[in-house]
Amino acid sequence: MWEAGETVTAQGVAVYRKRPGILYFTNRRMAWVPDGGLAPTVSVKHDEIRVQLVSAGTATKVTLRIAEFKPEVAHTFQFTSSNAMQEREVIKGLVSVIIHDRLLRASGGGASSANGTPGPSGGSPGASSVMSDVSTPGTPKTPLQARMGGPGPAGFARRGLNGAAGGVDVEMQTRRALLAQNRELSLLHTELVVGKHISENEFWETRKSLLRNKAAIDQQQKGQSSAWLDLKPQTGESNDVKYVMTPQVIHSVCQQYPSIKRAYDQFVPDKLSEGEFWKRYFQSRFFHRSRSGRGANEPDDEIFDKALEEDEEETKSAPKRIKLDHINRLVDLSTTEEDHLESYLTPDGTMNAGKTKESKEAMPLIRRFNRYAQRVLNSTIGPKRPSTGPESLDMDGVERAIVMEDLQEQKESSKIVLNIQDTRRYFESQGGDMKSSKIPDGVNPADILKDFYRDYTSHEVVLNKPFTIPENTFDTLMRNVKSNRAKLLPPKDGSQLLPAHLYQEALSCHAAGNEILRHFWASTSMDKVAKHVRMIESLKKIRDENVKSLMIQASSLGTDCLDAMKMMLKPMLNGIQKALKHADSRPKPLVRKLV
Amino acid sequence: MKDISTSEDDSNLLVMVIDTNPFEWEHPSAPLKLNEALQHILAFMNAHLAGRHDNKLAVIASHVGVSKFLYPTPNEPIPGGKALTKKDANAYQNFKVVDDAVLEGIKRLLADPKPTLEEKDLGSSKIAASLSLGLCYINQTLKLDALGHIKPRMLVLTVSPDSSSDYIPIMNCIFSAQKANIPIDVCKIWGEDAVFLQQAAHITEGIYMRPNDPRGLLQVLMFSFLPDMFARNYLYLPGQDQVDFRAACFCHKKIVDIGFVCSVCLSIFCSFSPVCSTCRTKFAFQPLLNPARRLGAKSGASNPGSPRPSTPTTPSQ
Numbered sequence: 001m002w003e004a005g006e007t008v009t010a011q012g013v014a015v016y017r018k019r020p021g022i023l024y025f026t027n028r029r030m031a032w033v034p035d036g037g038l039a040p041t042v043s044v045k046h047d048e049i050r051v052q053l054v055s056a057g058t059a060t061k062v063t064l065r066i067a068e069f070k071p072e073v074a075h076t077f078q079f080t081s082s083n084a085m086q087e088r089e090v091i092k093g094l095v096s097v098i099i100h101d102r103l104l105r106a107s108g109g110g111a112s113s114a115n116g117t118p119g120p121s122g123g124s125p126g127a128s129s130v131m132s133d134v135s136t137p138g139t140p141k142t143p144l145q146a147r148m149g150g151p152g153p154a155g156f157a158r159r160g161l162n163g164a165a166g167g168v169d170v171e172m173q174t175r176r177a178l179l180a181q182n183r184e185l186s187l188l189h190t191e192l193v194v195g196k197h198i199s200e201n202e203f204w205e206t207r208k209s210l211l212r213n214k215a216a217i218d219q220q221q222k223g224q225s226s227a228w229l230d231l232k233p234q235t236g237e238s239n240d241v242k243y244v245m246t247p248q249v250i251h252s253v254c255q256q257y258p259s260i261k262r263a264y265d266q267f268v269p270d271k272l273s274e275g276e277f278w279k280r281y282f283q284s285r286f287f288h289r290s291r292s293g294r295g296a297n298e299p300d301d302e303i304f305d306k307a308l309e310e311d312e313e314e315t316k317s318a319p320k321r322i323k324l325d326h327i328n329r330l331v332d333l334s335t336t337e338e339d340h341l342e343s344y345l346t347p348d349g350t351m352n353a354g355k356t357k358e359s360k361e362a363m364p365l366i367r368r369f370n371r372y373a374q375r376v377l378n379s380t381i382g383p384k385r386p387s388t389g390p391e392s393l394d395m396d397g398v399e400r401a402i403v404m405e406d407l408q409e410q411k412e413s414s415k416i417v418l419n420i421q422d423t424r425r426y427f428e429s430q431g432g433d434m435k436s437s438k439i440p441d442g443v444n445p446a447d448i449l450k451d452f453y454r455d456y457t458s459h460e461v462v463l464n465k466p467f468t469i470p471e472n473t474f475d476t477l478m479r480n481v482k483s484n485r486a487k488l489l490p491p492k493d494g495s496q497l498l499p500a501h502l503y504q505e506a507l508s509c510h511a512a513g514n515e516i517l518r519h520f521w522a523s524t525s526m527d528k529v530a531k532h533v534r535m536i537e538s539l540k541k542i543r544d545e546n547v548k549s550l551m552i553q554a555s556s557l558g559t560d561c562l563d564a565m566k567m568m569l570k571p572m573l574n575g576i577q578k579a580l581k582h583a584d585s586r587p588k589p590l591v592r593k594l595v
Numbered sequence: 596m597k598d599i600s601t602s603e604d605d606s607n608l609l610v611m612v613i614d615t616n617p618f619e620w621e622h623p624s625a626p627l628k629l630n631e632a633l634q635h636i637l638a639f640m641n642a643h644l645a646g647r648h649d650n651k652l653a654v655i656a657s658h659v660g661v662s663k664f665l666y667p668t669p670n671e672p673i674p675g676g677k678a679l680t681k682k683d684a685n686a687y688q689n690f691k692v693v694d695d696a697v698l699e700g701i702k703r704l705l706a707d708p709k710p711t712l713e714e715k716d717l718g719s720s721k722i723a724a725s726l727s728l729g730l731c732y733i734n735q736t737l738k739l740d741a742l743g744h745i746k747p748r749m750l751v752l753t754v755s756p757d758s759s760s761d762y763i764p765i766m767n768c769i770f771s772a773q774k775a776n777i778p779i780d781v782c783k784i785w786g787e788d789a790v791f792l793q794q795a796a797h798i799t800e801g802i803y804m805r806p807n808d809p810r811g812l813l814q815v816l817m818f819s820f821l822p823d824m825f826a827r828n829y830l831y832l833p834g835q836d837q838v839d840f841r842a843a844c845f846c847h848k849k850i851v852d853i854g855f856v857c858s859v860c861l862s863i864f865c866s867f868s869p870v871c872s873t874c875r876t877k878f879a880f881q882p883l884l885n886p887a888r889r890l891g892a893k894s895g896a897s898n899p900g901s902p903r904p905s906t907p908t909t910p911s912q
Contacts, residue, residue, distance in 0.1 A: 418859060418860060418874055445618070448618055449708045452620060452621040453706060455621070455628065455630070456629055456630060456701070456705055457702060459628075460630075461630055461633050461698055463634065463637055463641075467634070467635070467813055468810070469810070470808050470810050472807075473808060473814045476806070477818050480833035481832065481833045482831075484831055484832070484833060487836070
C-alpha cells in the first residue's frame with residue numbers, strides 16, 4: 001500500500017464523509033484508507049497541506065480539517081476511537097511541524113538564496129515544479145532544524161509579521177548589495193551622502209530602476225545546475241578529507257546515479273542515518289570507480305556494490321524502445337506495423353551507434369549522460385503529458401499532426417500599389433539643394449560652344465614650361481592632413497595625462513557635481529524650494545572648494561597637468577555656471593516667503 | 596566581396612573622368628581655363644604612368660550630352676594615316692601617346708556641337724554615363740588580366756553641379772563600385788560642393804577634394820590622388836569627411852531638420868498637407884501643430900487615423 005521507503009508515523013481511526021476508515025500519517029503524506037479498502041482514497045502529500053484546523057477542545061466531535069493548495073479542497077476527518085483526542089493531537093502536532101517547516105522555507109529574506117534550496121526531489125516522472133518537493137526521500141532535516149529558532153506556531157506568527165515589515169529591510173539590503181557590487185556607485189555615495197550634500201533617500205530616488213533590477217534578480221530562484229557533478233574533497237588544515245554534502249549536492253548525486261537514489265530511498269532515514277550513508281558512499285568502490293578508473297582497494301560494501309552492479313547493467317545495454325505517448329494514435333504508424341512487414345525496403349541500419357570498437361566503449365558513458373540530461377530536463381520542465389483518451393480520436397488533432405504549414409500554398413497578401421506621380425520630381429529632390437543651369441540668360445548656347453572651341457584650339461597645351469603653383473596650397477593641404485589624422489587617432493583622455501590619484505579625484509568630483517546638478521534641475525518646481533536652495537549651496541561649495549583644490553594640485557604638477565584638469569572639469573563647470581545663472585534669474589519672492 | 600588585400604606588386608589602373616562641360620568652363624566666372632587645367636591634368640597623368648612600369652590609365656571625357664573615351668582611343672584609324680603629331684625625340688613615348696590622345700579627343704568633342712545642343716538638360720555633364728563607362732572598362736580589364744594583380748580606381752575631375760536627373764544612375768554606379776571595391780576619388784576643381792559625388796567618395800572610401808585655389812591643381816592632384824591603393828594604407832591623406840546627408844523637402848527643396856514624412860512613399864515635406872503630392876495618399880486626420888513650437892511638450896496623438904489610398908486595387912498607368 002505504501003511507496004518504497006514510506007513508513008507510517010502515526011495513525012488514527014477516523015471517519016471521512018461518513019465512511020469509517022483509518023487516517024495514516026507517514027513520512028511522506030497523509031492518507032486515509034477506508035475500512036476494508038486496500039489503497040488510500042485521500043492522499044495529501046506533506047507539501048500540499050496548506051493549513052490545518054481543529055475543532056475546539058470542548059466540542060463533542062473531535063475533528064481535524066486539512067486544506068490543500070490545489071485543488072482548493074478541504075478534508076474533514078472525525079476521530080471516533082476511544083482516545084480520539086490523543087490521536088488527533090499527535091497528528092496535529094506532526095502536521096503543524098510540516099507547515100512550520102514549509103513556511104520557514106518559503107518566507108524569510110528574498111535576498112538569501114540559500115532559502116530557496118529545493119530538497120532532493122525524486123526523479124520519478126510526473127514530479128511537479130522544483131519548489132514543492134514531492135516524495136522527498138527523507139528531506140535532510142538537520143539544516144532546517146538548525147535554522148528553526150523558535151519552535152511552535154508562536155514562532156511562525158512572528159515570522160509572518162516580519163514578512164510585512166521586511167519590505168523596508170529588503171530595500172536596505174538591496175541598497176547595500178548594490179553599493180557593495182558597484183564601486184563607482186559606492187564612491188559617489190560616500191562623496192555625496194557622507195559629505196552631506198544630498199540625503200540618502202534623495203540619492204536613491206533617482207536610482208529606482210537600479211534597485212528594482214537588483215531586487216528582481218535576487219528574488220529569482222536559480223534553477224538546478226545541469227553540469228555533471230564532480231565531488232571534490234575539501235582538504236583542510238588537518239589531513240582528513242572532508243566532503244560537504246548540501247541538499248543540492250545530494251539531489252544532484254541522486255539524479256546522476258539512479259541506483260544510488262534507490263539505495264538512498266531504501267536505507268535513509270530508517271536503517272542508516274544520512275551521515276552514515278554518505279560516509280559509506282565515499283568509501284565505497286562506486287565512488288572511486290567514477291573518480292579514477294581503478295578502485296580496487298576499497299572494502300566491500302553491500303549497498304554500494306549492489307548499486308554499482310545495477311548501474312553498470314543499465315548502461316551496458318541499449319535502452320528499451322521509448323514510448324512516445326504524445327503521438328495521436330490515429331496517425332501512429334507503429335500500430336499497423338504488422339501489416340506492412342513485407343516491404344522490399346530494409347530498415348535503416350546506417351545511423352546506429354555503437355558498432356565500432358571505440359564507440360562500444362563510449363556507449364555506456366553516452367547513455368549515462370543522456371539519461372542524466374533527460375532527468376534534469378524532466379525535473380525542471382516536466383515530461384510531455386501523454387494525451388488523454390478522448391483527445392486522441394479527435395480529427396483536429398489528426399490534422400495538427402499531419403498538416404505542415406510550410407508545405408501549404410502561401411496566399412499572397414493583397415497589396416496596394418505605390419503610385420508616384422511625377423517620379424522625376426520625387427527623385428530629383430533627393431539630391432539636396434539644386435542649382436539651375438549656369439547659362440547666363442540671353443546668351444546663345446551655340447555661341448558658347450564656338451567660343452570654347454576657339455579658346456581651346458588657340459592656346460596649345462605645353463608641358464615643358466614650369467608650373468606656377470600658389471604658395472599656400474601646400475599649407476592648406478597639410479592642415480587638412482593633420483586634421484584628418486587627429487580625427488583618426490583615439491582621443492587622449494585624462495587618465496593618460498594626469499597621475500592616477502588626481503585622476504580619480506577629478507572623476508569623483510565630476511560625478512558628484514553632475515549628480516548635484518541633476519538634483520538641482522529636478523527641484524525647479526514650486527514644491528521643492530528648500531531642496532533647490534540646498535542644491536545651490538552645494539554647487540557653490542563644489543565649485544569654490546573642490547574644484548579649486550584640484551586645480552591647485554594640478555598646477556603644482558605643471559601646466560600640462562593643469563590644462564588637462566581644466567579640460568576634464570570644463571563641462572561640469574559649464575553646467576554649474578548655467579545652473580547658477582538660472583537660479584539667479586528666477587524670481588526671488590518664493591525664497592522670501594520661507595524666511 | 597572581392598579580396599581587398601593590396602601588395603607592393605600590384606599594378607594600378609587609374610580611370611580618369613574629365614568633365615568638359617563647355618557651359619561651365621566658358622563661364623565668365625571660371626577661374627581657370629580648360630587649357631590651363633589640362634596642363635596640370637596631363638602632368639598628373641604622366642606622373643601616374645611613371646610610378647610603375649605597368650601602371651595603366653584610361654581617360655573618359657564627360658561632355659554635355661555625350662561621354663567618350665579619350666584614351667585608349669576607341670577606334671584606331673588606319674595606322675600611319677593622319678599623323679597625330681610629329682614624333683618628338685625628346686619626349687618619352689608613353690607619355691606622348693597619352694597626352695596627344697587626350698588633347699585630340701577633346702578637340703574633336705568640342706568641334707561637334709550637335710550632341711551638346713540636343714541635350715535637354717543644358718548645363719549638366721554626363722557624369723553617370725562616364726562612371727558607367729569607366730566601371731565597365733575596369734571590369735573588362737580585370738577579366739582580361741591573367742595575373743590578377745591589377746588594382747583599379749577612379750578619379751573624377753569635375754566642375755559642374757549635380758544633375759538632378761542623374762541621381763538614380765549615379766547611385767547605381769556608386770553602389771556597384773562599392774561592391775567591386777573600386778574607390779571613386781573626386782576633385783571638384785572649382786564651384787560648389789557636388790553632393791552626389793561627395794556621397795560617392797564617402798561610400799566607396801575614396802577622397803573628395805575641393806581645393807581652395809584652382810591654380811594649385813597640380814599640387815592637389817599629386818598630393819592627394821597620386822598614391823596608389825597599397826600606399827594609402829600607410830598615409831594620412833587629405834580629404835573632406837563631412838558629407839551633407841541632410842534631407843531636403845520636396846516642395847521647396849530647402850534643407851529641413853524636422854519635417855513631415857509620408858508614411859507610404861517616404862517623401863519629406865516641410866509643412867503638412869492633407870494629400871501627399873507624390874503618391875496621392877490622403878491623410879484624414881488632424882496633424883500635430885507646428886513641430887518647432889511643440890518641441891519638448893508632451894503631445895498625445897489627437898486623432899490617429901491610417902492613411903487611406905485613393906485607388907486601392909487597380910494599378911493605374
